[in-house]
Amino acid sequence: MTWIDLPEDSPFGPDNLPLGVFRLGDEEPRIGAAIGDHLIDLAPVASAQMLDGAQLFAEPSLNKFLALGRPAWQATRTWLLELVRNTSERETVEPHLIRRDAVTMLMPFEVADYVDFYASEHHASNVGKLFRPDAEPLLPNWKHLPVGYHGRAGTVVASGTDILRPSGQRKAPDADAPTFGPSQRLDIEVELGYVVGTPSALGQPVSVDAFKDHVYGVVLVNDWSARDIQAWEYVPLGPFLGKSFATSISPWVVSLDALEASAVPLGRQDPAVLPYLAGENLTNFDITFEVRWNGEVVSRPPYRTMYWSAAQMLAHLSVNGASVRTGDLFASGTVSGPEPDQRGSFLELSWAGREPVTVNGEQRTFLLDGDEVTISAFATTATGTRIGLGEVSGRIVP
Amino acid sequence: MTWIDLPEDSPFGPDNLPLGVFRLGDEEPRIGAAIGDHLIDLAPVASAQMLDGAQLFAEPSLNKFLALGRPAWQATRTWLLELVRNTSERETVEPHLIRRDAVTMLMPFEVADYVDFYASEHHASNVGKLFRPDAEPLLPNWKHLPVGYHGRAGTVVASGTDILRPSGQRKAPDADAPTFGPSQRLDIEVELGYVVGTPSALGQPVSVDAFKDHVYGVVLVNDWSARDIQAWEYVPLGPFLGKSFATSISPWVVSLDALEASAVPLGRQDPAVLPYLAGENLTNFDITFEVRWNGEVVSRPPYRTMYWSAAQMLAHLSVNGASVRTGDLFASGTVSGPEPDQRGSFLELSWAGREPVTVNGEQRTFLLDGDEVTISAFATTATGTRIGLGEVSGRIVP
Incomplete structure (x- = not known):
């Protein structure tokens, strides 16, 4: 070879x-x-x-x-x-x-626009149960379109960059007013990021079939999240400071051509999607992530369980005529599988802090100063070969 | 002179x-x-x-x-x-x-990150009454922090660029499923945009007092909005395709030094803001916008009525340690005054389509193909001199 x-x-x-x-x-x-x-x-x-x-x-x-x-x-x-x-x-x-x-x-590319999706049904359901316990876990739009939003491109950082604990406003449900201080619920999000190479023209949607003409490859993404800041700020315009302090990406961009051998059919989508999101050969990748918290593996999220295909994410984000540029990064949203040890955030792993995780013998919920998180991943092909995606890591500093 | x-x-x-x-x-x-x-x-x-x-x-x-x-x-x-x-x-x-x-x-600068705030109390209250008629118009966080979110930097376009009517998903409240097609509720948002020159380091918040060290000047912004697409997509992560198809900006960047003569004290903020948002000399500008719809003036939004100062917006967006870069654009959000003819969106001017506006003798609500909107503005100084901000215009094409 x-x-x-x-x-x-x-x-x-x-x-x-x-x-x-x-x-x-x-x-x-x-x-x-x-x-x-x-x-x-x-x-x-x-x-x-x-x-x-x-x-x-x-x-x-x-x-x-x-x-x-x-x-x-x-x-x-x-x-x-x-x-x-x-x-x-x-x-x-x-x-x-x-x-x-x-x-x-170093950073492998300069990020143009950064979009973050929310494409794991297990993750969206878990978050729904935690944040809106009295309602249906999935909101009515979730199975009709890949929900997403824009994140901050200027704070996407290289793996290994220290993550400063962000400060901000948070309010306890029973408090009268918000307080200001360092986030008490600092979390990770395990994601796969897609890197756009070929730009598209304004007004020209990119069809699901044109996905590989525009997307070069993938990186691992850790979308660090301050849950307490996010919970207070996010209505009605979505997450902002709870996310914008840092997003880490892995240094090696694996091409779609290399990943192709790990493609698996996308799971069934019910209800049927609108025609612009439909395709004959929609796929996921058979990628398994591994989350190490201070060296100990705490989760192995499986990408093959994602509800929305990346080709659908790109078709959706451009269907209104929005152009894409070289360097655009769009991420899958947190990858969580059906099992408790396949969850891609500590919010889910610790069930909002109520069910601590044992890490090196200690009971842990959210990130403490000095903690280091490393996410690695590999894709598995039909013949059993492994294609590594490398790793993305970061350490929390006060 | x-x-x-x-x-x-x-x-x-x-x-x-x-x-x-x-x-x-x-x-x-x-x-x-x-x-x-x-x-x-x-x-x-x-x-x-x-x-x-x-x-x-x-x-x-x-x-x-x-x-x-x-x-x-x-x-x-x-x-x-x-x-x-x-x-x-x-x-x-x-x-x-x-x-x-x-x-x-042409475009005066390359946009790095684009953030859109929501800093007019009249606008936020109007939208709250229209979208959530049975609840308090302002959400609990609104007077504690300048609510904002990231928009798409790659689709910020020069004044004069044709605006292609976006297509997307929308769902009537009584429909079972969404449908796909051209937006039926295409709208404008009259905003002031702040242009960042001097970058800041990751982890170093920009205080309210450092505003003028980082921000060079302002442009006019028309944040085109597809209300039907936005209404269906925006929970829980905020506006996405309802906004990302185009945002137009004016060609001439007016420096803060030129605008300074039009500064007016910021209105009273109650409840008191947290210390990182407080300042001795917070200001607004005495800027009046003029919205022409196919040549006819339909609104004159006054910037001096904005609840949040631009220095507070910048202090907030960076308080979590997020860095700013040269070319960052952050916009005020729709500028609406207390009077009906001071509203900065057609959503508000037509009260969600229920109270049509007369334009050249016709009853109008949202934008039709061929419509042209031009927003101009001038700042007034204490001595009565006018400082023009030029104009931003765009025409809707199918």
């Missing part, structure tokens, strides 16, 4: 080849492809081969590459596969293999 | 000097300052005077200028005032005066 030495069961095998932006020492940030414990420093390899557009790999973000569109993405994938498969490439590539533990990974 | 010939009562007098981006014929877009019926083509004038940073005026957006920060903004204003006041500058400047009717105005 490849002439490069790979650790057994590496998340970054020879069929994955995700792209990211790294910094080595004092050198300028540039683009690499991950394989095993290494990355390929793509700019010098592409230059040596006199590849068209070789200078795009010397950029400090993937945006210019993403803007090239699907034919160029596919050509690049073909080239990368040859680099790692053909022993004849070894002489050119080997001098530009860099150990991944020697570099710092 | 100035050696330049000015029409009487021009919105762009010699103390205003707003900046914008223009295109003249096939030439590259660049930055001008408006005065009377002309603009000063700043790049060649600055070059001729060998001004530091002259090349910033040859940029196709104001972002690099905005990023320079307040001392540079003030120095630029001083320079501009000298150009138009000192007869000795005439020889240098006059060859670079261009008639404004000879150029096309």
Whole structure:
């Protein structure tokens, strides 16, 4: 398969080849492809081969590459596969293999607009039960459209960035007035994020079938959430400061072409969706997340249980004519499965704090200063191969 | 005052000097300052005077200028005032005066994040009465914090851009299921938008007193809204497709330094706000908008009646540590005064369609294809001088 030495069961095998932006020492940030414990420093390899557009790999973000569109993405994938498969490439590539533990990974792309969906039925039902105990858990619109909203693009940060505990207003149900102070209910949200490459024109909806023409690939997303701030502010215009302090993403962007082998049919949607959301081949991915809280695994949310397909999310967000731009990020919303140990937020895992989780022998509900959360994930193919999505982590500081 | 010939009562007098981006014929877009019926083509004038940073005026957006920060903004204003006041500058400047009717105005800056507030008590009360007739018009949080949410930055468009009627899902209250089609309740929202120049660091809130260090100036905003799409989608995460198809802004950015002469004290806030929102010198501006629907004036919303000050909006949006970036735009939310002819949306003017408005002899409620809406505004100073904010317009196309 490849002439490069790979650790057994590496998340970054020879069929994955995700792209990211790294910094080595004092050198300028540039683009690499991950394989095993290494990355390929793509700019010098592409230059040596006199590849068209070789200078795009010397950029400090993937945006210019993403803007090239699907034919160029596919050509690049073909080239990368040859680099790692053909022993004849070894002489050119080997001098530009860099150990991944020697570099710092940066934001892989500049985020244009950030949209967050709410596409897990288990998550939406859990939240409904917790926030509106006397009503139907799902609101009337939930199965007719993928509910979503815009988040803050400027505070999407690279994995590893410390998360400062946000302060804000919160009000206890029985209090007369709100108080101000650090959030007491700081939480995570485990999500999958889709990265748009090819822009669309204003007024031109992107159909469910055009999904792969516009979306390059995926990253892991931890949409940090301050539940107490959110609960007080969110009517009637939605979450704002409860979310906008930070959203962390993983450094390696895994292409849809690499993920394709893990596609599974979307589950049944009842009631039937409107025609602009319907498609013959709607899929999910067989991705399993793993949430480590201070090193201990507390949950394994399964992406294959999501109610809405990503192609439907993109078709919905653009059906009013809204354009998409290179660098747009849209995330799935919290991924929660049907089982208690498959929930993608501590709000759900601890049932709003009423049922603490045991972490390293302690009873825990929400995040304390010093806590570190790492979310990793892998996709499983029909043949059992694993395609790693890497990880996204962050530590809470006061 | 100035050696330049000015029409009487021009919105762009010699103390205003707003900046914008223009295109003249096939030439590259660049930055001008408006005065009377002309603009000063700043790049060649600055070059001729060998001004530091002259090349910033040859940029196709104001972002690099905005990023320079307040001392540079003030120095630029001083320079501009000298150009138009000192007869000795005439020889240098006059060859670079261009008639404004000879150029096309473009987007003045690239929008980073777009936030929309909801800061008019009259507007929020009207909407509350219309949407929740059986409850208190203002929700419990409204007087404790400036309610806001993120909008779509990528669909903020230049004045004059045609507005395609958006399609989407809407559901009549008595219908079993939603239907899909063009919005039947297309509306405007008259707003004032604040343009951020100086960025802030993640984790560092911007205090109410630091407002003028970060905000360069203002534009007019028409936040086009599809009320039927919005009504069905907005629970629980807020407006999304009902707003994201287009937001129009005016081409000329009026600096806070020019507007300062129109500052008026903020009205009383009861209950008292939390300390992070409190300030000694909170102000509004004495700005009057004028809404023309197919040429006929239908409303004159007064900005001085806004409940929340812009400095409070910025302090709130950053109090959780969220950073701001050059190009961030935050808008006031619909400006509505206490009188029926001061309402800043057709939803309110027509009381949700129940009380049609007479426009050119016809009874009208929401926007029809072919309708054109132009919002203009001027600020009034204590001495009665008017500072024009220009106008923002758009025409509905099917």
